[in-house]
Amino acid sequence: MAAQFEALGDFLDDYLELPVRCEDGQMRTFRIPSPPAKVGLRVDQITKTAAQVFLGGTDVDTAVLDDDEEKDLFRLVLGPVHDEIAAHLGWTRFRHVALTAMVWILNDRDAAAKFWAGRDPSLLAPNRAARRQRNSQRSESAAANTTRSRGSTSGTKAGGQRRRKPGGKGRG
Numbered sequence: 001m002a003a004q005f006e007a008l009g010d011f012l013d014d015y016l017e018l019p020v021r022c023e024d025g026q027m028r029t030f031r032i033p034s035p036p037a038k039v040g041l042r043v044d045q046i047t048k049t050a051a052q053v054f055l056g057g058t059d060v061d062t063a064v065l066d067d068d069e070e071k072d073l074f075r076l077v078l079g080p081v082h083d084e085i086a087a088h089l090g091w092t093r094f095r096h097v098a099l100t101a102m103v104w105i106l107n108d109r110d111a112a113a114k115f116w117a118g119r120d121p122s123l124l125a126p127n128r129a130a131r132r133q134r135n136s137q138r139s140e141s142a143a144a145n146t147t148r149s150r151g152s153t154s155g156t157k158a159g160g161q162r163r164r165k166p167g168g169k170g171r172g
Contacts, residue, residue, distance in 0.1 A: 016104045016112060018097055022088040030085050032078055032101045039076055043105050046073060074098040077105055 016032045035043070075082045077098055086094055096116075104112035 013109050016101060016109065018100060018116065020089060020093055020097060022093075023090055024088070028088060030081055030097065032081055032097075032104075035077065035079055035105060039079070040105050043073070043076055043102060047102070047106060073102070077101040 014034045016034075017029050018032065019027060019029045022028050034040075074094075078085055078101055085097055089097065100112050100116045103115040
């Protein structure tokens with residue numbers, strides 16, 4: 001039987017709503033719209049490049065980072081509500097809102113909710129492969145420091161001579 005797909009608009013979110021206590025003490029809910037595909041792809045490209053730099057990978061293609069839009073990543077992820085959010089929040093809250101929106105763009109609403117609650121900062125990694133690569137590099141270096149060298153393979157057996165039965169004189 002062929003798979004049945006729900007209409008895309010029925011289960012994907014076109015916006016992210018984040019409730020924040022602003023500098024004036026008022027609670028406001030900021031509605032961040034889903035970015036155009038071109039912006040989402042750009043954010044993905046920027047974060048992958050940043051991960052390569054962080055992980056010590058290949059040289060960065062400076063053309064990826066020189067455009068005006070990359071210089072203001074938060075403006076990209078917050079879109080038309082950037083200025084409104086910046087006007088109401090101090091830096092730490094503004095940054096948290098923007099980074100949560102970035103996690104939403106790169107992953108999904110559930111990942112953004114975990115990041116919002118402070119439970120999983122690794123969600124900022126652009127993808128699982130980058131996180132795995134970083135973890136495997138740590139594991140390899142740890143293993144190199146703790147792995148014992150193999151014993152001799154010259155044909156001798158460990159433990160010395162074989163035990164003989166009491167009263168016996170060897171094989172007969």
